[in-house]
Amino acid sequence: MKAYDIVIVGGGPAGLAAAVAARKSGTDSILILERERELGGILNQCIHSGFGLHTFNEELTGPEYAARFVAEVKRLGIEYRLNTMVVDISRDKVVTSVNREDGMFSVRAGAVILAMGCRERSRGALNIPGYRPAGIYSAGTAQRLVNREGYLPGRRVVILGSGDIGLIMARRMTLEGARVLLVAELQPYSGGLKRNIVQCLDDYGIPLKLSHTVVDIQGKERLTGVTVARVDASGKPIPGTEEQYDCDTLLLSVGLIPENELSRGAGVEISPVTSGPVVNESLETNIEGIFACGNVLHVHDLVDYVSEEASAAGRSAAEYVRGLSADGAGTVIRMNPADGVRYTVPFLIRPERMDEKMTVRFRVGSVCRDCYVSVYFDGERVLHRRRPVVAPGEMEQIVLEKEKILAHPGLEVITVKIEEA
Amino acid sequence: MYDVIIIGAGVTGSAAARELSRFHAKICVLEKEEDVCCGTSKANSAIVHAGYDAENGSLMAELNVQGNRMMTQLAEELDIPFVRNGSLVVCTAEADRPAxxxxxxxxxxxxxxxxxxxxxxxxxxxxPHISDQAQAALYAPTGGIICPFRLNIAMAENACENGVEFQFNTCVENVEKTEEGFRLRTDRGIYEARCVVNAAGVYADRFHNMVSGRKIRITPRKGEYYLLDRTAGDYVSRTVFTLPGRYGKGVLVSPTVHGNLIVGPTAHDIGDKEATNTTREGLDELAVKCAAAVKDVPLRQVITSFAGLRAHEDGHEFLIGEPDDAPGFVDCAGIESPGLTASPAIGRMAARIVRDRLGLTEKEDFIAVGHDVLRPDRLSVQERNDLIRRHPEYGTVICRCETVTEGEILDAIRRPLGARSLDGIKRRTRAGMGRCQAGFCSPRAMEILARELGTGMDRITKSGGDSRFIVGTDKDSL
Incomplete structure (x- = not known):
């Protein structure tokens, strides 16, 4: 069986950044396994601009952003296999894949970096009643058809869900000649970035109806219409508020789910909140030597943060295979998301292992205006930062300093919470 | 002039076709949809019932038990996923024990x-997940679960291989008696046959009433279902029913042969024979009722929901045979649950009636064996690698959720009565049937189908007719 120091599952933005960082940290033997026909992952179909403002200080399209990392991977001579589907990752880090050239093959990894990304929630998972005709697409599927293949999946469109892909597709479908009648959002707030609401809906006069959902789907063969209704505070449709939309297409942008079937198979502990692995400060899962980053860990809003996080995972994996973090002892501090904070990544911190400065990323559960992001070391408040608004659609972050944590011996819990002004 | 025309390529029509293909006869199946297994046969509980439900002495009881016994051999002959996992009918109140x-x-x-x-x-x-109220249960070790698609498709493929002709997208509009037999007017011309097998599901009454004065009525009885992710597939290991009782007719919770969990069905009589839509009320009802026998069913794991229409006949009995005023017209009507289980027995019974009517003789070269789409994941690593070396397309995974390769999709398209739509591919390979519900694989499956059929992406449909995925190209209207 062939062996590599680091095997990276997924050649999208997370996998590429992790590979580059691991190589630059001194690991030579790296293999990226990618199921698609090329590296770059979902960025290859994100042909709009807005990527890279943090990473490269310029505004790139998705394929351009990916191309920079792909070029770096090639320049560094990092090995990768395309059209290769990983079918199993074992607890002792044997990664089994299948492709046309090699058939079924297994490689032994010193460390594994999980970078499989996420999938879109489907119509079925939403339990929208009605018929099951053609013309219902997840926004990402439509994006692939339109942006990569040049096909128009429909002409009169209703979009359910105001996640970023849905907003981006509202604009794209309009630009390609379709008419977008409505974006309906179940929640009383949008699931996407503010800038996308402005640039993709407002600029094109596309209405966004918050607290609305699709309650019926019509059409036996091709979609002929949907019924939209207002929902109450618990998300239940309110009778009498139904409106009929004649359309041939329903796009769904109703949430992304980290794809952790392989992780589960390896025995990786999965958080019920993020649907991603529970990781420590090194982005290492409960299985020693298995790391995770990008959307398989938690769903991000900006790819720049994916790259940043993945670089950290790549560095950690490189250190692990060099044996720098072989000893698992020492204190463990638990991160405690509270009062409006749904989760934090990482979930656990071993202060001895952390970098001088470490970014903690989190999302809030609902929109909150004029509030504070607060951090407590056990009972003591150590950070109290005013924020004009926090929203579930935008990832938040704070930075923890190693020095300050070490100055609190016996520290057990770091709480991150939203406090009202 | 055919010897026999079968109306409908569902599980009943396909079973009759297979049984009739044992005889020397010119046989044709007329199907209004673009594929076999498009009506009730594709949307049901996928259960092989043991046979305790039907009234003593009824034809339904007899054919249920017969069908159940035939299933082992049939599944072996035609390579159909089938497991006798046993079934339980749970009694949740001491008061219901007599029942x-x-x-x-x-x-x-x-x-x-x-x-x-x-x-x-x-x-x-x-x-272990049985309801806390469960007192006792009737255990039937002969109960089973089956792939309803493969059962239907396998019998049709086998009939085709034994010489039966299939005409799809052909809707029978009228049936009339003639001197020699029957004349069927369809939207694609006139067909004539000496005998007709009426396996038209919810429409069987329509055709029966065209040739017979003894009127029957079939009412579509809608059943709605949830299908749950494989992660919930072992929540129960047997098929768990609720004893019909105080809470009305209960719903079942069962594993499927593909490792999912199925919950359903509801039962509501409706007027529209095409209304295969799910409803808010129906889905909500399921969520409540499934708790009667099994606790805390993980409904958050639902990956899809669907509805099927049972062909409920007023007398709740299988009507199989010739009306006395229309000899040669063989009804297979009122085939509601346990119709899937009984289908091999129904097919055999219908075929024997036709044989006796026409004096058919058996072929000596009947081919009894058929093969499912080759599944690389059932092979050893060595065998799988040999296969990929010979046919590299078995190394390209198209559907990541169900791990379906390009080789399997090609097999599904190229085999007799092969897939012509994405739903056709799905029923034969499971591509698109997993947790992402075809989000990732549909563009690639469409591409393969377009290439194989030598047609454009804009001609590819979900399920035939006007169910196209693509309406044009970018900016074509600007």
């Missing part, structure tokens, strides 16, 4: 083997 015992007795009289009542203690050992 449970009556069911036991009825089953024994129907000839169901191995039935016994299990008490709570044993029941909890068998099914």
């Amino acid at each position: 449970l015992e009556a069911l036991h007795e009825r089953g024994v009289k129907n000839g169901v083997e191995g039935l016994r009542i299990v008490e709570r203690e044993e029941l909890v050992r068998m099914e």
